Amino acid sequence: MKIREISHGDTLAREQGDVMASIRVHLLIASCGLLMLAAAAAAGSEVERRVPARPDGLVTVSNVAGSVTVVGWNRDEVEVIGYLGHRVEELEIDSSGRVTDIEVELRGRSHGSDSSARLEIRVPQGSDLDIEVVSAEVEVSDVHGDVTIETVSGSIDLEGTSKAADLESVSGSINVEGNFDRLDAESVSGRIRVRGEAREVELSTVSGELELRVDGIRRGDLSTTSGSIELVGKLDARAEIEADSHSGRVELQLPPSTSARFRVSTHSGRISNELGPPAERTSRYGPGRKLEFELGGGDGRITIDTFSGSVSLRRR
Amino acid sequence: MCETPDMRETKSPEPSCRQVDPLLDDLIDGQLSEGQQEAVRRHLAGCQACREQLASLERLLDEVAALPRAVEVPRDLWSDIEPRLTERPMAATSGRWPDLRQVAAALLFMTLGGVLTHFVQPALRRPVDVSNPQPSTTVQTVELMATERRADFALAEADYLRAKEALWSAVYSNRQDVSPVTRDVVERNLEVIDQAIRELRAALHVDPGNHQLENLLLGQHRTEIDLLQRLALRTSEI
Structure with a gap:
């Protein structure tokens, strides 16, 4: 009896245990199913499409x-x-x-990662590109047409050779590497970094940094409010460069073979010059300084203005 | 001689100067209906002030049209933006946009501002060669030019301030549509610019008429306008 009882009890316990185990397994399966459904829902969908396009069309x-x-x-x-x-x-x-439009449409006004889309796009190399995003990150490479990219907080990375590139961001960084006839880039706080060759550049930012390691500039217009400006490179023989900043540091590193007339002035910043004579005060009492000199044949023209930002002309 | 708008309105159903004035642009552009055109032309026939206003507007537009392409007029984002507003309100760039009239007003200010600046900037940049005076370059002429330049500068700055005010209004009436992060970035950077403007004004107070400072100040105004313009027209984040 005891044994039986024990046995009965044991059996009961085993049966109860089996039931519980079974429930757990079912719960586990159900949970996994729900998780998979949730994951599938979160993952959204994958789309793959191809459409014919002109070799020099606009995307x-x-x-x-x-x-x-x-x-x-x-x-x-x-x-x-x-x-x-x-x-x-x-x-x-x-x-x-000639136009191919690719557009992500959302359900109403959506927020968060479930409203994001990751797009991988291939276009004919000669295409013009016009990209608009908000927080998405943008990467473009090997596109030879005109490229226009606008973001709010997403970063921009452009690589290759383009006739013209027009890039704009509020807080995203802008990185450009390659060979460009014309490059316009504008940000509010994002850093703008350019590497390679460019004939005409117009870069501006409020508090971001401008960093150029660029050869062959024929015309450059660089402007910041508090961000620094750094230009390193060999300029075109008749380059015209204008750089201005309110309080940011401006530094140019140029080879001694540069041929240009320099005009530098600052209201209260410092000027250091490795390429020519030292700066002079604009008045006996004020903090202002200016520097005007010619290097080589004086073919190009370099103008730098700051309010309180320091200016440094260095030998490359 | 034109009657006052109130008198005119009480005497006949013909449009008053106040009603005609905003229609002059459309008249030039040929955007008025036949009836409107006829009413405006009838008013113009009897109102010298409005005729002069029309002639002045036409002159301004001619001058704008004659500006060289290289002149830096503020970018016309409007033509770029408008189709997006009307054609795909629920697309990726959807969201509430600033009141279109406010933005349009701001852009109008900016266009005028741009034009004014282009007239003004060459004057600001024109060197006064006192070391090698031409026969007509007397001290009085130099002083007159300096005075004119200061007046031009004041006009240019006033113009930027008006544009800024209009854009602020557009941006801040819809600021909830901008993400907090973006708003924070923009506000911090606007403060950076405002600080620069304050410093430049203080320096100009000490050294009025300083050409370099004036140009730097206008440059900061331009930067601020550009930032507000972009925010007003583009940053409706979802």
């Missing part, structure tokens, strides 16, 4: 969050692979004439 891209990666290729078609958050209503791709 426009509009996205909010996530990323946009564009690579030029040697086919006359546009390929889009999109990984879409579940609050993305649709990835619309329209091709008409």
